[in-house]
Amino acid sequence: LREGAAGTREAALGLVENMALSDDSRMALLEAGAAEAAVWALGPGNGANLQRAAARALINMASQDRCKVRITEAGAVPPLVELLNSEDDSLVEAAARALQNLSLLDSNRAIIARA
Numbered sequence: 001l002r003e004g005a006a007g008t009r010e011a012a013l014g015l016v017e018n019m020a021l022s023d024d025s026r027m028a029l030l031e032a033g034a035a036e037a038a039v040w041a042l043g044p045g046n047g048a049n050l051q052r053a054a055a056r057a058l059i060n061m062a063s064q065d066r067c068k069v070r071i072t073e074a075g076a077v078p079p080l081v082e083l084l085n086s087e088d089d090s091l092v093e094a095a096a097r098a099l100q101n102l103s104l105l106d107s108n109r110a111i112i113a114r115a
Contacts, residue, residue, distance in 0.1 A: 006046075006047060006049065006050055009041065009050055009053075010049050010050055010053045013037075013038065013041060013050070013053035013054055013056070013057045014053055014056075014057075016029055016034050016037075016038070016057040016061070017053070017056045017057040017059075017060050018060075020034075020057060020060035020061040020063075021060055023064070026060075026061055026063070026064060026067050027066070027067070029061060030061065030067060030070045030071075034057065034061065035058070035061060035070055035071045035074035035076065036074045036075075037054075038054040038055075038057050038058050038061070038071075038074075038076070039054070039071075039074050039075050039076050039079060041053065041054035042054045042055065042076070042079035042080065042083065043079060044082070048086065048088045048091050051083060051086075051091055052088070052090060052091045052094050055080065055083065055091070055094035055095045055097070055098045056094050056098075058071055058076055058080070058098040058101075058102075059094065059097045059098045059101055062098060062101035062102050063101060065105050068101070068102050068104070068105040068108055069105065069107070069108075071102060072102060072105075072107075072108050072111055076098070076102070077099070077102065077108070077111050077112055077115045078115050080095045080098050080099050080102075080115075081095075081099065081112070081115040083095035084096060084099075099112055
């Protein structure tokens with residue numbers, strides 16, 4: 001996900017987003033490094049489309065508690081909080097929804113509050 005044309009990386013994150021709807025696929029995606037790749041894609045050097053695709057993938061990956069822990073450990077919270085300041089409403093919405101899912105785990109609430 002870190003190499004190739006922007007459109008290809010967006011499509012790859014779209015695939016992660018869709019695969020993360022399956023309970024069976026979620027942990028496999030995380031084991032393969034999907035959370036770390038998504039966190040990288042949230043970074044300021046990437047365009048809004050790639051950031052949005054990453055946030056949407058994290059929304060679906062963060063639907064189980066053990067996945068929430070892995071995503072938070074991968075460093076997702078600070079860049080998601082930063083994206084709340086974007087002028088792109090759909091990017092703000094995706095970041096907020098990802099944070100909302102992460103906040104359903106008690107231990108993540110303090111991390112989000114500090115970010």
